[in-house]
Amino acid sequence: MMEPLLDCSPLEGGSGTMRDKVAACCSFSTLKAWLPILGWLPKYQLTWLRMDLIAGITVGLTTVPQALAYAEVAGLPVQYGLYSAFMGGFIYCIFGTSKDVTLGPTAIMSLLCAFYIGNDPVYAVLLTFLSGIIQTSMALLSLGSLLDFISYPVIKGFTCAAAITIGFGQIKNLLGLQNISQQFFLEVYDTFHRLPEARVPDAVLGLLCLSALVTLTLMKSSLGPGPDDLPVHVRGARGLVWALSTVRNALVVICATGLSYSFEVTGQHVFTITGHTAAGLPSFQAPPFSETTPNGTVITFRELAQDLGDGLIVIPLMGLLESIAIAKAFASQNNYRINGNQELFAIGLTNILGSFVSAYPVTGSFGRTAVNSQTGVCTPAGGIITSVIVLLSLAFLMPLFYYIPKASLAAVIICAVTPMFDYHVVAKFWRVKKLDLLPFLVTFLLSFWQVQYGIVAGVAVSGCLLLYHVARPQLKVRDHGVLVVELDSGLRFPAMQYLSQTLFTKALMGECHLSATSKDNLRPSVYDVVIPWSCVPVSPPRSVVLDCCHVSGVDYTVVNELRDLLRQFQQRGEVLVFTGLSHSVLQDLLKAELPDFEHMESVEAGLQAVSGKTFHDCHG
């Protein structure tokens, strides 16, 4: 979004007193922040309308076949895909901060939902409603920044794994195989095991659709921007290729359905087809808060929510993650900036209202957003056109959807998820930062078990790496007679024991060995402390200059341990001098009134102070 949520810059108000200005901007500007449509609608131009119309129709023709196909992935009747595909356009148009993002059913979301809803639309719709509530609440609490903790390797790991899982899951539909297990590894086994049972017509149609889609995709990518001075007929041909390849999903599904229809009306059941679907628009009704099973048992809201379990965390977060990642990518490509929290608010609202029209959880779709952006959409109004096309399909085309061959939908999905499998990324991690392969691989491999487990494990691994860096800062030790120890990063409580142990070993103990203590240490009186349990340092103890110029803050644990460390240096007649402390850290240490605390501006001054023993006069 262009404006921060509470943009009170005086630029917005006109003339008048400061109070007026603040009042003015805190009303309209705040409203505009929550309703970005107020920012662009008043400036809407007719040239934009043409572009929005073209983009809206193109995306609509991609949305309808994808929505039907993804409903299959989610384990729901196909019409639920369309139920989920139109609310986003209306809501996002009002609340969205990106011109490109298209909300609706997506491959990964469908895969995740399939796990939690167990083919039951009641669970799907309730999950949508609750996810919406959670996302909206997160937006109101500005919790969108939690996504900062999902690193790039984790995102890539689960996207690659999901692409394989989803893509491979469609092989059975592409080949017309029956009785294939749902669990990925069993699915792979079953698919290969039952390969001889493939239905030939399905397989032929599926592979034909797949080749058509691949060919059109390749044609589009080889098109490139032409010079401006092409003759009219060349430009027309280029335009045609572009148009055909852009609506390729619709084209392929329509052709396949036509073929299937012509067989079916002559009584020949050649292809595995979608079959009966509910016709017409969904009714607008409150989401179900209880369910009555066929044998009359009533499942209460509490039980439904318990069954959804951690889906109530995974689905809202993944919806948020996917949508924001896409919005950011296209905002960056098209040179604008989105507002993460407002995006979250828009998704949440779409899900809440979507649950009233029997939608399953939606998020931003990468493929359709790319189509939208490439077709040159100008404002989110394009989404309204897309939604209208979906609604028209629901109202008038549902009887025809009966004839859609499942193999053609499978081909659409396989082509949609293939680009998600970005294997180049492994080489990039290897070249730039090998350690990042660890969270990537953990996420990737565990995602085949369950995508959500993969993500959780990946976040945990990258969190551990993060904490390891905090707990084990690199210490550069230089020997100038006096030891100069430089901390390469911050100093927080998990690092303190490590620092203290290192200083103690390097400066005070060296490599030392337990010794019988000399007799004069053993005081005769039993009520005094005696120290026979000590060690003979290999080298004499040395003073230390601790260069803290990279330390940006300390906590009480650090202060407490430093006090102890200073005492130990003092006991051995050596000193520990701090250098390069920032103002705030120095203040914290002075407030702690550490005994024998010395601070110098630079390492040189510190060394001088130690060697000349002149530092006793310049405390603080």
Place this chain on the structure above:
Amino acid sequence: MMEPLLDCSPLEGGSGTMRDKVAACCSFSTLKAWLPILGWLPKYQLTWLRMDLIAGITVGLTTVPQALAYAEVAGLPVQYGLYSAFMGGFIYCIFGTSKDVTLGPTAIMSLLCAFYIGNDPVYAVLLTFLSGIIQTSMALLSLGSLLDFISYPVIKGFTCAAAITIGFGQIKNLLGLQNISQQFFLEVYDTFHRLPEARVPDAVLGLLCLSALVTLTLMKSSLGPGPDDLPVHVRGARGLVWALSTVRNALVVICATGLSYSFEVTGQHVFTITGHTAAGLPSFQAPPFSETTPNGTVITFRELAQDLGDGLIVIPLMGLLESIAIAKAFASQNNYRINGNQELFAIGLTNILGSFVSAYPVTGSFGRTAVNSQTGVCTPAGGIITSVIVLLSLAFLMPLFYYIPKASLAAVIICAVTPMFDYHVVAKFWRVKKLDLLPFLVTFLLSFWQVQYGIVAGVAVSGCLLLYHVARPQLKVRDHGVLVVELDSGLRFPAMQYLSQTLFTKALMGECHLSATSKDNLRPSVYDVVIPWSCVPVSPPRSVVLDCCHVSGVDYTVVNELRDLLRQFQQRGEVLVFTGLSHSVLQDLLKAELPDFEHMESVEAGLQAVSGKTFHDCHG
């Protein structure tokens, strides 16, 4: 411990080839690292024996009454306290790396165990065995450093809360109150509500014991080190006071038991007494791996372990935490260094073997370790003396323990836990680092619900504060025409979005407003990207010098976002120059082959490069 676990320093071997030296040190030195007794026993001196004997006996006289009392806290028959108190001395003598630490039942551990074992010794002994296995495994995997993530405020928070919980829990025994609830808040209510029902003899005895203990403690603390030239009778008097106050627990319990005995033998049941206990030494037998309930049902090992639940994490970790904290404190005070992993190994082994003599989980006891240190113990051999005293009590004194008044044990516990309630710490946090009050208070308050919940919540809060610092580094922005942005600490993936957003807003967008784009942006062809959705910057875009001298490392997420950021600067004709990168970070960024990447040694060079636009010749 004095030696690192794999100390292969050539100092250890004699003459001979390098290979011989390595072979020699990797056998005996490694063995000595695992068996620290080999380090000190060969050097054992007779003078040490005298000190160890005195200390061992003194600690033994404290251990016996405390062990009996803490068993009460753990909800077990009193003899279990003694069963738990002798194994530590033998094991720690062989494997321990501190001369002072005394392992045995402690107040906090007893409180924690009470929650998990539900007054059933079978659960207690199994918990000991499993905790020992977990602790030993952790030691072998060098996981002791996990404790680094428990910060000082969290430790103080739970210690203070535990002191109040344990101390207040003994008021009912001190006053002879009956039917008091276990849950802390109900306990407080019940105790005050039933105050009029207090048994007068118990209350009188309890308060007498308490005043005796307090008086003796005060006498000891006011004793101080006297001058060396005192006359013999003054020194004798001082020695007597010191001895009496050191064995005050035993003294008070013996006197109270004598009083109670004299009443009981005359048939008068005046005090609430301990009652029947199992006599004699515990049998040496494998810990129970199943339990048969009175009605004949067999509870399997699996069920027992499930019932223990998160106790299998809490008890080993808290045991470790308490013991290491104590070992470190006394090592620091007495000028030696312990080895955390070896300490963990010693506790784990003590628990494993303890479970064969029906012990409940043990750890280092602060109070008894302090007595040990103050009495001038020279080696861990003192622990053997202590253990022998406990064994002798078990063998011969158990019939007398029947008569110990519960009020006297309550007084012992109250006096033992009072110093743990360190309320000064709040003022210290307030003065030095107010933010550290948050984890302290969270831990403190939640610990009244359950100590383990308090600790978990406290660790979580301090972890969140830590991650917040990582995710939101301070950015110092200075305006030299060109913006100079200085990162105050490391740059890891959670901080990257924040940095990128800040740079974008400050340098490229300013406060900007959505605009109708000028027509020339709108290309006529539909298959080219158009960008009408952009904003008019209030101020013109500016170049940035990013001072990374505090950045110690980057990950792939950072590199990836920097690539995007560089592209955005380049699109607007501005530059983003990095300065002060360390060698390793620079290498990582060069490996990533970022387009338009510029690096300068210093901010001045960076500024010059930007303003003179001379930087195009000095890539990398």
